[in-house]
Amino acid sequence: MAGPPRLTDPVPAPGGRATIIDVAAAAGVSRQTVTRAMNGMPGISATTKDRVLAVAEQLRYRPSRFGRGLVTGGDHQLGLVVNDLRNPYTPQLAASVFQLAAEQGWNVMLADVDLASDPDRMVTALGAQTDVVIGYFGSSRDRWRDLLGTVPMVELDPMTDPPTAAVWIDPAEGIEVLADHLVATGVRHPVVLDNSAPDVTSARAALMADALRRRGYLPDLVHGLHGTAECGAEETVRILGRKRRLDAIVAFNDVMALGVLQACRREGVDVPGDVRVVGVDGLPLGALVSPTLTTLAVDVDAVAREALDLALGMLAGELPRSGATVQRTVRHRLLLRESA
Amino acid sequence: MAGPPRLTDPVPAPGGRATIIDVAAAAGVSRQTVTRAMNGMPGISATTKDRVLAVAEQLRYRPSRFGRGLVTGGDHQLGLVVNDLRNPYTPQLAASVFQLAAEQGWNVMLADVDLASDPDRMVTALGAQTDVVIGYFGSSRDRWRDLLGTVPMVELDPMTDPPTAAVWIDPAEGIEVLADHLVATGVRHPVVLDNSAPDVTSARAALMADALRRRGYLPDLVHGLHGTAECGAEETVRILGRKRRLDAIVAFNDVMALGVLQACRREGVDVPGDVRVVGVDGLPLGALVSPTLTTLAVDVDAVAREALDLALGMLAGELPRSGATVQRTVRHRLLLRESA
């Protein structure tokens, strides 16, 4: 014998997802009533509500965020493009952006273009979901600007003069202070450990080498392909193996410098006694190792603050838009710890 | 004298944002033509296109992502709830989730509820923008389930039996192996350094203490309020100051353990000679310090894989939904390095 006949016979959405119409039809009510039930609004009897919810679950109904957003206006959505979450600098910056954004009621959507299988697609998708995009664009900047279309962008640490809003992260002053410090501590044979292909030199390493040359040094420039600790350690072993004179290594970033420290430890090289070691970024992590890492620190809170200020200003129409260029600058600061 | 008269006089959107209608009206074309111009579609003359784009820029027009998503269907969107991006474990996990999600064409929206000024609002917003939410919900699990409404959720490392899909991260086996290892290396007086309020004990620390007791130890349980390196270091100084016998510290996580190592170094305590130190998480970071950190490692790739599998399965309707419970388990593995 069949069970009690049902008024309706809900079927899991025929073609794709169930809509509010399907639920209304299956429950024998109006769309308005479905909305009331789904959103816990007043003005609906408990009986009706239960029936609607049951049907909704049966049909696996979930309201479309687009339909809803269209009518409610939706939330403010910020896109953040980063390079590699596995380098501790990245979550440090992301955390600052998140915190500041959250304080202003903005949500953040993160895209790690290093981890993406198809970065271009990822950036396009990011643009489709957000009101403004902040991030590190590197050499893809112009291409991504096209992909983002009308979504305003704020570039962090641009490689070249940007036609978009940008926050420069400028090491020049910090490098001068660091170079003076190396002179003062009696360094004679510094090595600059860059993160780049063998035939290229990063802007930062070039500035560092130049600052040293102006002080009478003949700095040695070494190129490490990856900005990782492993790479820093490998290059250090290689450098030490050359048996050339050497009493300081200035690494491209803190993570590489941590690799340098580790290699020195293993090779029995005393830091800072035999060799002084310096990184760039100012990661809290650098205070956990021994010796603690001297570094050119970036104020990530300041970077986040300036970037958000530019982004929100562009949206509000207070700042010039694409075409005109708005720029801010945050400078590195020498953070003396034990390693140099 | 006034300039040449303009056919139209575009004004920055009167009330709020300009829509496609505003642009069409100001440019004297149909909405369809505006769409063609904005999206670089064929079937539009260069002249018209330029005029439309100029008007659009003047009105600061940007297509609504909701209007567009409603008609295009939009992308798959995954929400990820995490606790603190500043603990290196978090970006490690996030990176795994990002990478796997990207491979399947999913975008990820990250919400750090620790950094949020209003976590409930943040979770609600996350639910409104995503198709499914994965994450660490801790003691807020039930409340957030209500906030998420019909958006399916997958809980990572639940505190209690979940009524939702979940991936357990189970230390039990690893803890037994670790306890055996401590016995084998001659440890006599172990301390368990928990991350909890003074009157509470975490499940993980309880398991550890129990495993030690079953092997005849009288483990000392110490409570550190924060899961940070600073806290680990402070508690270590305090523990050492008690002058009680002590030859091993098992910390709640790697970051606290790094603080323990640092404090030992400063206090002249040899690791592992005088005191053995163990962490939990298996951060790559633990291989950069000296001595390198022995740890109960979590396979974050496996966690991400299982979580995504559950999430996508629920959406596809292949797995039971809310009500029924789907669970997976990933186990810790003892990763022996130098510190124990």
Add this chain to the structure above:
DNA sequence: CTGAAAGCGCTTACAG
């Protein structure tokens, strides 16, 4: 090359 019509899925007033 351009436009009038229909519709995506939802919610917000407004009637009853």
Add this chain to the structure above:
DNA sequence: CTGAAAGCGCTTACAG
């Protein structure tokens, strides 16, 4: 307590 109507902003066929 419930429903019929209007509209959010866009794109997708379909005509011309």
